[in-house]
Amino acid sequence: MTILDGRKVSNDIKDEIAEQVAAMKSNGEKVPHLAAVLVGTDGASMTYVGAKVKACERIGFDSTLIDLPEETTEEELLNHIDNLNNNDDIDGFIVQLPLPKHIDEQKVLMAVDPDKDVDGFHPTNVGRMTLDLPSFLPATPFGVLELLERYNVETSGKNVVVMGRSHIVGRPMSILMSQKRKAGNATVTVVHSRTQNLADFTRGADIIVAAIGISEFLTGDMVKDGVVIIDVGITRVPDDMKKRGYRLAGDVDFESVSKKASYITPVPGGVGPMTIAMLLKNTLLAREMRSKK
Known part of the structure; x- marks a missing residue:
């Protein structure tokens, strides 16, 4: 069994x-x-944005953090986005999700200039990705592809099961892995909360991408020997034995599944670090595109 070491x-990518x-x-x-917009004080979001800022410092990027209070109105946020869209010094920016409930996330994401949308969430970039045209790929699926490529995991002709159908991970992951690319050419099945006999699908999978947000859902009896496991999930699970009162767990029960897997990502230290690395890669691409213009 080989650990797919995202850290x-x-x-390596940052270097x-x-x-x-x-x-x-x-x-x-x-x-x-790279600029990042953070609204509110969500702990996970603050940690994630902080990691992005540190990564920018490490590799020599300029970075800007726009830290807004929880009570920021939708109109105020849209004004900040408009300013970033029109700031020639900014090559790319992200609006950290989730946003406070009084703000329409879709409206906000639609307001981002597609040429600066380094998260790859704007419909223009999603559409170009679907048509296999040059675009900013969503950072997490992009990171999964890169991880598979760098470990030379064979995907061509394999049966891939993607668990989850979110716009951020599941859906783009299913599209990308079916396309003609190195980490692609796979036969892809998407399973979700309404799938009946879900384990029948996972037991037949050569590769499983778990992105459902339910801690340790996928267990050893649900997979076959030699399966490749990509665990996208990360959840705080209460644990009195830990000093901080919780432990981090993925969507996969690592202890039982790793005994059968040929490759597996750990949580933490698997897909998470790759997401930040690919965001930086997208920002570099945005700078190169703007310099050509």
Whole structure:
């Protein structure tokens, strides 16, 4: 069994990007500039955005954090987005989700300039991805593809089961893995909360991408020997034995499933670090696209 080490691969990618940024600086070129908009004080979001800012510092990107209070109105947030859209110094930006309940997330994401949408959530980028045209790929599915490629996991002709149908992970993951690409050419099935006899599908899968947000849902009796497991989920599970009162768990019961798996991502340290690395890669692409214009 091989651990798909997202921390190591993400660090490799950051080092590669840092070299490119250093070359840009030596040539007198503008370095990429990533902005992040954070509304409220959601703990996980604050941690995630903080990690993005640190990653930018490490590789030589410029970064801006727009930290807004919970009571920020939808109109005020849209004004900030408009300013970022029209700021030539900003190459790409993200609006950290989830947003407070009084703000329409879809309306906000629609307001982002597709050319600066380094999260890959805007319908323009989703449509281009679906048609296999150049676009910003959603960072988490992009990270999964990169992880599979760098570990040379064979996907062509394999049966892939994607657990979950979210716009952020499940749906784009199913599209990307069916396309003609190195980590692709697979036969993909999407299962979800309304799927009957779900375990019948997972037991026949060569590769499983679990992204349903239910801790330790996928167990060893639901998979076959030699399966490749990509665990996208991360949930705080109460644990009195831990100093902080909880432990982090994925959608996969690692202890039982790892005994059967040929490859598996840990939680934490698997897909999570890859998401940030691919966001940086998208920002570099945005800078290159803007420089060509």
